[in-house]
Amino acid sequence: MISKQGTLSAPVLISPTEAVVMRLLRNQKQVSRVEVSEITGWSRAKTSQVVNNLVEKGYLQEHGDGMSRGGRKPRLLRINGLLGYIAGIDIGATSVEIAISDLNGTIIGIVAEPSDVRKGPEDFLNDCTRILLRLATAHNIHPGQILGIGVGVPGPVDFSRGVVVAPPLMPGWEAFPIRAFFQKSFFSAFVVVDNDVNIMAVGEQRSGGAENVDHFLLIKVGTGIGCGIMANRRIHRGSDGSAGDIGHICADQNGPICRCGNRGCLEAMAAGPAIAEKAMQAAREGKSALLNSLMDKNGGVLTPEDVNYACREGDEASLEIIRASGKMIGDVLAGLINFFNPSHVFITGGIANFGNYLLIAIKRAVLRRSLPLATAHLDISFSQTGPTIGVIGAISLALDHLFMVDDPCGN
């Protein structure tokens, strides 16, 4: 199959009516013209016109034979996956992961590299552009064939403007025009920028355990603690783009002072750095020979991964630290579950998969504190999308916007 798009210098635009068919195919993979007509309620004539336009523009292909209902077997429509490509860029504080997919969202190439958001947006995004161009070249893809770029960043985002707002981890990024920056090199691309936990939630919805779930939360526990909120199958970003910023909810009124100035914030008490800090304290106080020896080996420091290792070895002090983190996260989550009543909660992030101990402690706290009605059908589990959830979500978000999925009335 040869791309029709190779020589284009601007994206092929589709009408809202055409977007209805593209959305349909994004969900159903393939349909016949008769099915398009049945599902949309359009006349045969209108359906034909819309579908023919999309085939002519190269967005759709007709192939194979569908189920016959008595007469000639109908031809099936599907998205022309190789008409163009989508890039997903998942920016972490100290690394970036970049992937390219076809228009069906199937990943063609992926690469992760260390970097540092503290070097500022211009330098960091130049790295991203270089990596993406290299990845594209390796797969014989021309920059003009990239029709959409989804970008996830570790900070609050004003989604409509595509800029970062008051990012604590990203000095110098405030209001930087990420969208325009990428469009310099990828002139055909529609660029969407969102918070990293939001794109993870989109990833979970599109490729993970939440494909048919209306309301769910995705909690990322790592250096910080954040939450992606899916309300009625759409990301809830709130009025300033800061929704889901749960790291500074109070977990203990008598807890230590957090860097935000408040007392007992969840992040300050239960995330990675707090876990490492408590482990070092336990080692110093002689509560764990294993942690003590690990700390000696590491030159006097411990990481969350050391605590994970010690948990797996059955170290009681480490287990206690993880259980305490899980309880605090679960206590806060219990309130959010009463408030939001999701049917699913997915846990992910570097600290999450500590041999089930964290998950079990979270579940126990939620079940004890939430109302029976809110937990009767509640499922709390690990994210099912794996470590590439970020780029998968970024690609999905870009595809959704290319096909106007996020505009439920776009027709």
Next chain:
Amino acid sequence: MISKQGTLSAPVLISPTEAVVMRLLRNQKQVSRVEVSEITGWSRAKTSQVVNNLVEKGYLQEHGDGMSRGGRKPRLLRINGLLGYIAGIDIGATSVEIAISDLNGTIIGIVAEPSDVRKGPEDFLNDCTRILLRLATAHNIHPGQILGIGVGVPGPVDFSRGVVVAPPLMPGWEAFPIRAFFQKSFFSAFVVVDNDVNIMAVGEQRSGGAENVDHFLLIKVGTGIGCGIMANRRIHRGSDGSAGDIGHICADQNGPICRCGNRGCLEAMAAGPAIAEKAMQAAREGKSALLNSLMDKNGGVLTPEDVNYACREGDEASLEIIRASGKMIGDVLAGLINFFNPSHVFITGGIANFGNYLLIAIKRAVLRRSLPLATAHLDISFSQTGPTIGVIGAISLALDHLFMVDDPCGN
């Protein structure tokens, strides 16, 4: 103007396409045919056909003259308010308020009566039917002219089925078919049932301070504490209809045991009964001469209203109780604001309007605990709809459903 609908025995149904025009008019009050065509993007011919159908069915009227753009002044379309009527029923634990409006939502008659949900659904709803029939008769309205009924109940609701689920205050109501019950007497009516705080949030959206607000919370502080959640201009009900049930979020890990079995629930510590209980304790401990004398007068008990009175008299013990309630509500709210990032929070309910003291304490706690980004544009204020917010919301919800406003893609 004489209703065309008087003799109908079943509601006039409108098509999804026709609903688009009705929604338009519900928001804009009056438009010309040219404007309908411009806003919908329909051809003149299609617009004409849809509008003519609605005029013929009696839903729309043409009247007056709009702004001319050079040629003949266009006639304006508006909803035929007297084609039929809508009833709003706001069920409280010990009372019911019932109103009738025209199809523009303008209230024609309203009545409140004491009752008791504990006598069970059959008896209670028979009371409602009798009151509504009497109100209708007083305004020369035939039961068949009631095209929609919105019902608010003080408990969790499975909205799609229109039934109450596990209601703590409503023994015997579980799964009772409220919708079918009302349709026996009001055979033309489309019946929607929702939680009382949700209908208040709809009331605030339609007639109060939230007409152009995408994301807001409405907090009701009375005997209990509940929250209506508006996400992207739609009520967020959650996966079991229990969203917004914030009364049992933990306000103090060392607080007293709540009737739900957990410790330090917000409702048990900050709502009406807790306020009265603390006031009686203060009186008994000699901390307030005023509360003591009020308690003597009342035969040994105090109500929240007594505390309100004492606050207005400057009684320091009472002020302290209200400030403590406000702080606890504000601390919990701070977490929900970080999570949900609304632009507005509206406070209402019997305890709310205690001379600003509660509101000020809530605001102070939120500003101290929430993240700057989430509070930069946040407005916390009293509900602006007044005591009839419940029936106004119930009527709005019924109207929305009659015109399919809740289905954003209905076209």
